[in-house]
Amino acid sequence: MTSLFAAVTTETPVDTPIRRITVTVNGKQHTLDVEPRLLLAHLIRQGLELTGTHTGCDTTHCGACTVLIDGSPVKSCTMFAVQVDGHEVTTVEGLASASGLHPIQEGFRDEHGLQCGFCTPGMMLTAKALLDENPDPTEDEVRWALSGNLCRCTGYQNIVKSVLVAAARLRAKDNVEEDEAP
Amino acid sequence: MTVDEVKIGGLGAKRRRVEDSRFIRGMGNYVDDITLPGMLHMEILRSPLAHARIKSVDASAALAIPGVQLVLTGELLASRNLAWMPTLSYDTQAVLATDKVRFQGQEVACVVADDPYIAKDACEAIVVDYEALPVIVNPTQATANGAPVIRDDKENQHDNVIFDWEVGDQDGTDRAFAAADVVSELELHYPRSHPSPIETCGSIADFDRATSKLTVYMTTQAPHIIRAAVSMVAEIPEHMIRIVSPDLGGGFGNKVPIYPGYVVSILASILLERPVKWIEDKTGNLISTGFGRDIYLRGQMALRNDGKILGVRMHTDSDHGAFFSDAQPTKFKIGLMHAAFACYDIPVAHLTARGVYTNKAPGGVAYRCSFRITEAMFFQERMVQAAADDLGLDQAEIRRLNFVKDDDFPHRTPFGFLTDSGQYGKCLDIGLEAIGYEDFLKQKEEARKNGRLLGIGISTMTEPLGAGNSREYDILGIKMFDSAELRVHMTGKALLRTGAKSQGQGHETTWAQIVAHELGIPADDVVVEEGDTDTAPFGMGTYASRSTPVAGAAVSMVSRKIRAKARKIAAHLLEVSEEDIEWELGRFYLRSSPDSGVTIQECAMAAYSNLPDGMEPGLENNAYYDPPNLTWPFGCYIATVEVDPLTGVWDVLNFVAVDDCGVRINPMIVEGQIMGGLAEAYAMANMQFITFDSEGNCVGSNYMDYLLPTSWETPGFELHEVVTPCPHHPIGAKGVGECATVGGPAAFVTAVRDALKGPGVRNIDMPLLPDRVYEALTEGHDVSGSPPVRTDL
Structure with a gap:
């Protein structure tokens, strides 16, 4: 992935900075190239297509975007994707196990x-x-x-x-x- | 042999919700979850000023940003005659501003880009040159001599008055007042509030050049009305428009109106021939989309010394913002305000109402209420309380004395509505018993001796839910009926579609329960679909608690049509005449030999495989239901509170709700609706308001400033029920989703005021913020009017 919305063919301007991150989401490891300003909520929703994480208020108040980072609840709408480099993220899609609902x-x-x-x-x-x-x-x-x-x-x-x-x-x-x- | 109705998930079953299996997995399908190939993203540039002339809009820097595909301005829209659109109240609203901006947050330009980050960057690069104009933020300013005319775009608009309207019997009311022993008076403000579903508004417009068909995924509570409106505004034939309202993250009235963002995304998709997604941010939602309330109410009540109410006068001054975009029945200018006092036996009343334009976002949506009913019932209950205070009467007794009695139905209300059923006294008794009324009064007196301030507030009301009938209720001329279509497949499984649109009410669960009740087909065998105008039958959507009263009734009626046909098939299968068979849930049987029968499933199979000669094949039908009257649920809400004399902070000690919404389809869901409604009632009474400073800046543009209650402060609620079936609804049900929001606030406010009651404090306007309560307590006077404007921000 070279940009947030990979489905749209945009020529990334040469001066757009890109950071490579490695993150484990619901047990699966991803290595991704992201813009530093990309919000975690958008990485999860658009980048990884895990749309169960919702964005409601954009300002950390409503909690619809809450995910777990290394087990702690964090509001992903005001965290940058680069900040989860090397961490484990659990979204709602990771709650149920193969044996059934949590x-x-x-x-x-x-x-x-x-x-x-x-x-x-x-x-x-x-x-x-x-x-x-x-x-x-x-x-x-x-x-x-x-x-x-x-x-x-x-x-x-x-x-x-x-x-x-x-x-x-x-x-x-x-x-x-x-x-x-x- | 009889099918057990509760086992098959019929009427009264606390059936687990069908919707939940996707929601708890994070697999709901909200508008923002949809991605189409080649989709672009749109952002809106909003006005920072509340009233200003637009001198110029320069988008050249925005267009130069890589990834920007299109910038739309008012000028561009005007060139296509699309700069203005009609509202749901026969006014016009700017899609993108051309001449002036008239409220803070008004849409000025839109950018379409490859991703929303680029679109946001580009919005910031647009340069708009404004010339500030004087700002009007309340009805007093709007009607002052020499006030600037906000809507100078309208030819015959020479002031800021939208309507002067009246209803009732003025002469008769004057006579009642002349004969009164006592006249009580009350004046209050119901502040502006925002419904604020957690999900904001948004749309994805997808114009297909090959077929000329426009598909719009949209956060709307009323997809068919939107289809009609889009057809009119964009001049696209109605059959070439498909509106899809997928899962909605709450609505509460906020998602009824037509917003500029929807319209511009459609135009952008047509121009670019690519899908265009617009997802509003929270600030945009709070400062520009449908508010509720914002109304000044005053009135008088004529009484006999014993407390009998003889007549009522009311006047309202409502602030509709810059465009009159109320979503409400055409015939009534101030919604169903005149349903006030419906639960009391009052011979005569008169209401005058004036609506004005101000430099605020367009307001007047029915925020979890049936068109201004929340304001009406709040005023009603506060007025009754004021009368009780003036006469030194007990607040429960004055209500009991004036209630319409159980055997007085149907009853004509003072403004001409016809209520049809209720057991008001019984509900009140249950409420008083549950709260321990007499004990609490003693406890209150004891506590007062120790410096503790306890109070109790009662609110009782019946409200009209489920518009129409179509004789009296229409929106933009479209009659307010609703619809259902039922297809029973050959194996006895079924597909049901209605013209309503759930936003959390659980229609997929409850509609199937009505089918189960009518046909004996297990609810699990019925799949329910709503919200796609290409497949759902035409309906007016879900708001004003109208789904169960209207669409729910249509589900019953279409099921009965299916049953009537199945009966003919059963007679054929049993080789007897129709008159010889009887129906029990799920089965027709021979009257002479009850063991011989056929199930509804067997009839369904026969409809496709073994029909009587001459019968049309299949087992499908539809029903359009035009209710003979509104439904009239009743609610009794009682709060006890304690006020901290040192801070003005108040806590709810207990809250009892007694709801009579007729027959309950799914008691679990009904109780969920009531608890949710009570939380919003508490929110409005306690903290939730959006105000404006004198420059028209919206103070409350995010959840830091617009306070919504959390799990921590929201109190627990104790629920009780009474069932008085609606006499005209096919299964005896009434609306319920909004009763608690409508009736609840007065209970909280009365309770707090009761705790403070001393000479001089007659009214504290909502929200009862600690500083306002503290002021009333320490200064001993009313705290009224618009909430204080903070200038320190």
């Missing part, structure tokens, strides 16, 4: 934690970062953790419920796995 995804579906779906990927990734760190959060801890992600449809109540349900399921699953361990 319990957080199931939680959102089962508890009606989404309506229009636009904020949902960012919400789920923020929730994942929370539950990775704190498997048994209180309602307040969930509300605080999600407070950087805006939702206009749900009133948050069912989102919070979804995360709590997912947390309980993840804990139950961990217990089973521990019991089954030799």
Whole structure:
């Protein structure tokens, strides 16, 4: 990839600086040539065609563009693509595994934690970062953790419920796995 | 043998949403997710000034940037007679400014380039020479003597008044006031708010030179209206236009109007013969697209000493911004404002309304409400509260005294609407019980002794949802009915399409449940499609809580047409006459021998394989539904709050909502709608407003300044339900998506004011920011009018 929108044939002016980066996205390593001003959200959406990461506000407020970088939630609309050189990025497309949906995804579906779906990927990734760190959060801890992600449809109540349900399921699953361990 | 309705996902099933399986995987398909081969990108250059003459636009430097394909200016559009377009309220709106800019953020030029970065660079390279003009930011300035005429582009416009309108019985109201024991008065401002879906507006126009067909992927809640409008504006035959509204990241009324960005992207695609994508940035969305509210309301209520309401006078001054682009029924200039007081038995009322132009973005969209109903119900409930205060009456009692009684339906409202059903007293009782009304009043008095300020606010209202009927409701002359088309395939699976357009309401889930209810076909066997004008039947789209009342009714009616045909096929298969068979969910059977029967699926197969002689093959039909009346859901919302006397910050202690939206198709989704609506009610009461400084600068052009509530401050809500079926809807359902937003704000505001109640504080206008509450508390006076303008930015 020589420019952001590779599908469009533009002659890149000779003085356009290009940086080569290596980034692992959802477990797959990419080596890419990007303009230094290219935003991470655009690299993910247009460059890698992972359109589950949405851009809502352009200013780090709404959280629709949240991805995980080395496990921490980051708003990709105000981060440059070059900044993830050498790092691991997880997007919503990386949540489900071959064996099925992630319990957080199931939680959102089962508890009606989404309506229009636009904020949902960012919400789920923020929730994942929370539950990775704190498997048994209180309602307040969930509300605080999600407070950087805006939702206009749900009133948050069912989102919070979804995360709590997912947390309980993840804990139950961990217990089973521990019991089954030799 | 009977099919279990809940098991097949019929009426009342808390069916998991079909939409979610793609959304939770990040596989939704929003406009910005679509990439077409050879697609170009468009950005808009907006005016930094609220009112200015354009002396010149120089795009030469922009055109010199590599990758720039086209710069469109007002001049270019004017040469093609496209510089102005009609609005949904019979006004005109500039597509790209030619003579003047009339609000900050107005579209001045557009750049089309190979990628959006280049397009943004090029926008910055365009040089516009402006000559600043005096700015008008409120109705008082707009109607002052000698005020500059904002719309001097219009031939017969000599002032800034858009309309003077009235409804009701002035003489009768005067008589009621003459006979009153007490007259209460109230004046308030419902501030400008922005619906602000997280997804902004955008479009991809794709003009195909080979076929002359224009396809536009667009963030629209009403694709068919857009098709008609594009056909008129761009003079493209309607059959050569395909509007596709894919997944929408929320709408809330913001995605009903026609915006310049859509129109210019279409023109650019025609000129360049390549697909052109325009995705608005958040600032563009907040400063230029459909606002709600911004209205000054004042009124008087005539009462008997015992609290019985005898009559009401209302006057509204509404600020519509620079172009009158309200999306609302043609016949009514201030939406359904005159549905105010519908839940109370009031003999007579009179409303006057004046709308004005100002140098602000065009406003007046129905932000999560049925055309100004939010303002109407807020005023209604605050007025009732003011009357209760004046008479020293309990806020629950004055409502109970004046409610339309359960056996008084149908009831003619003071402004002439006909309400048809409700159990208002029952809803109030449930709400009071749930909040622990009597206990809270005692607790409040106790707390006050200890310096703690507790308050309680009640809001009760019925609102008209589901326009039309088509006799009275149209937009641009197009009647407000809606439609559904159902195809049952030979294996009993089905495809349903409607003229509505979901933006999160879950139509793909609930419409299938209505089919399941009517036909006994499992909801999982019905796929629902909306939003593509080439395939969906004509409909007016989704806003004003009209989907279930109108399109949902059409789904019932088309299913019943299918069932009627299936019945003839069943009689043929059972070798009896139609009169000898009965229907139970999913199956026709012999009345004389109930074990003998055929399923709807067997009938479907026969429709393609074993028909009676002379019958037309297939099992498909459509229905256009013109509702006989609006639906009238009822909501009772009660908030308890505590105000911090040292800071003016207030917290919600409890919130109880009792909603009667008739029969609930999917209770899970209904509750989701109510909770979402309550969060927006809380947002408007607490923090969400967009104001302007005296220069017309929009103060609130991003989420740092335009505050939306997060999961942290949004309170929890306790929901209760009452079911009074709608008497005219085929399955007894009523609209619900907006009730909580409409009725909720008054509960919060009344509760906060109740906490402060002392001599002098009658009104604090929204939003109840801590400084305003603190001022009311410490100064003991009203805090009214437009929110304070910050000049420190």
